[in-house]
Amino acid sequence: MNRFVRFHLPWISCVVLLCTSTILDNAWHRGIATAPTNTPSPAAAAAHLGVNLYNIQYEPDPTVVERSFVAAAQLGARYARIQMPWEDVEIHARGDFTDRRNSSDAHSSWTKYDFIVAMAAKHHIELIVRIDRPPAWARTRAAASAKFQAGLAENGDSTGPPDDYDDYARFVAAVAGRYPDVQYIQLWNEPNLAYEWNWELPDPIAFTDLLTRASTAARTANPKVVILFPSLSPTDGKEPRIAPMSELDYLAACYRAGAAPAFDIMSAQAYGLGQPPDEHRYVRLRWNPLRPWAELDRPIDTRIDVSRIVMLREVMLQAGDDATAVWVSEFGYNSAPDSIPPERRTIWGPPVSETQKGTYIVDQLARARTEWPWLGVMNLWMLRWGGPAADPANPTPYFSIMAPDFAPYPGYGIIQLALQQPSYAGAGSHDWSHPAIQPLGGDRYRIAFTGTGVGIRGLAADLSVAIDDGPAAYVSTGSGDAVLARGLPDGLHHITVSGIAQPPTALLVWRDQPLRWLMAAIPILLTSALAAAMYRVFLPIKRSL
Structure with a gap:
């Protein structure tokens, strides 16, 4: 012995x-910004909340559509993500935008989307339009395959790309041209899953082709359009029929296939799966000694969604794409009650209470602002369940922060109160349009940041600088990176700066970890x-x- x-x-x-x-070290440091980077993205400065207006396109009552935007605006959201199913607009044939599904009421299939766009503008909400789900006429060959028919029997929501990718590109161009004030378009959704890809093996090379054709068409129709890469479903590559590669490998393959020029903003999912928002693990032990044979195929789980977004960012950096911002297309927590069947109630992790849902969402927003300067808009899944009533056994509606009749759950008020607080910038480089930078008139600005130091980039000037309302000091800056204050206690600070005659290139924030x-x-x-x-x-x- x-x-x-x-x-x-x-x-x-x-x-x-x-x-x-x-x-x-992974938990304490991985992915956490501590210093400025070389390339701040204006899209990351849009540090605002968005909401998913689920099924708003299927609301038959226009007053309900408008109430959805009113509720979003009153919450404090600045963005709303909606779905525009291709099959709901170009329904019957190529170039045919008349809805004849009800023979006694033929009408333009654009009508309800015209109204949605108008209501968004009326209530000062920026739309993010997701375009997918081809109509039947555009995918006759794919839909007829035995593999797709078998998959459709398993998952009734199955879809996939059209037989001719140019048909999709033409439709995207039609949307971009009809709605020139709709700036943000997401092309497709979760193409790394077989049931979003005609039940064929997900193909990043083919998807890059689809993305490139559609983005080129959209930019030709509307040069102001901003293209969002579709959010990928977090997977570990251990589901050979549905997701034979992880979303990280899929994204890396898209970059190798030349996808980078075809989009302007990366999308990601960041569901909590019942975890607290300060969860920093990147792997989790699934194996349970009480059930030693139950998880042998997947003893370690890497699909930790709260922090998974950092791993997606690492793929972007490995591809040399450090200048592109990431927006969260969907995040949230599920509060399914005991009435939901047990096997369905926990598919998104342990349910949380309605109050805990609101607190977790606010804390996840705060973590993103503090640790991830490359992250911009975060779209909550979801404001409310829209359209036809849900199956009572379906847990999905319990992501909502409002009831279908617009009665707010506790989380709505918690989020609303948090969004009324002033914004701040975390460690990193930030575009001067960041909401934490408030003009005071003339050449004076007040900036809120959390960290241990602050500076500016790209402005040669003699400045007057006051930290936390203390006495002013005079600082001369050059055209490069200039420190205005360092060695502060780690926490929230406010700096008032005078002498900024023109906007600097970037705001710089440090958060030293000795x-x-x-x-x-x-x-x-x-x-x-x-x-x-x-x-x-x-x-x-x-x-x-």
């Missing part, structure tokens, strides 16, 4: 400590110690040979 301990305990201890330090170097040094030391311990183990074996 003593011999075993003497020879094996040191290297076993090193392995355990190395794994522990790596996990802790011991971060230690977490980088520990693995090196432990690896060296492990090598020495292993040498002690194998040296006697070598001598005996």
Whole structure:
């Protein structure tokens, strides 16, 4: 026993400590901004809340449509994400925009979307329009395949790309041209899932072709349009029929296929799955010793959605795409009650209470502002369940923060109150349009930030700077990066600056972590110690040979 301990305990201890330090370093530091970067994105400065107006296109009463935008505006949302199913507009044939599904009431299929766009403008809400779901005439070959028919029997919402990608491009161009004031268009949704891809294996190369054709057509029809890459469903590649590769591998393959020029903003999903919003793990042990044989195919789960967005950002950086902002297309928490069948109630993780839902959403917004300067609009899933009533056994409506009759749940008020608070900038580089930068008139600005230091980029001037309403100090800046204050306590600060005759290129915020170097040094030391311990183990074996 003593011999075993003497020879094996040191290297076993090193392995355990190395794994522990790596996990802790991931949790404490991975993806958390601490300093300015080279390229701030104006789209990331749009640090606002958006809401998904689920099924608003299927609301038969125009007053309900308008009430949806009123409720969104009163919440404090600045954006609304809607779906425009292609099959609901160009219904019967190519170029045919008359809705004849009710033979006694033929009318323009654009009419209800014209009204939705008008109501968004009336209530000062920016629309994000998601375009997918081809009509039957556009995918006769794909729909007739035995594989798709079998998949459709399994999932009645199954869809996929058209037989001719140019048909989709023409429709996207029609939307962009008809609605020139609708700036944001998302092309497709979750193309990394088989039931969104005709039940064929998801194909990033083919999707890049579809994306490129559609974005080119949209930009030709409306040069002001901003194209959003579709949000991918977080997967681990262990579902061979539905998602044989992770969404990270899928995105990397899209970049290799040349997708980057075809979009302006990256989309991501960030569902909480019942986790608290400060969850920083990137892997989670699924295996349970009480059920040792239940999870052998997937003992470790990497689909931790709250932090998963950081891994998506890392794929972007590896592709050299550091200047593109990320917007969250869907995030939220589910509050399904006990009346939902148990096997369906927890498909999005442990349900939360209505109050906890609101608190978690507010805290997730705060985390994004503090840690991820490359993240812009976050679209809540969802404001309310719209359209036809849901199946009583369906847990999806319990993402809502309002009842179908617009009665607010507790989370609505919690979010509304939080959005009334002043904005602030976290560590990183921020475009001067960031809402944390408030003009005071003339050459004076007041800036709220959280961190330990603040500066500006791209302005040579003599400035008067007051930190947290203290006495003013005078700072001369050059045309590069200039520090206005460093060494502040880590927390929320306000700086008042005079002398800014023209906007700088960027606002810079630092958040120093004095011991971060230690977490980088520990693995090196432990690896060296492990090598020495292993040498002690194998040296006697070598001598005996």
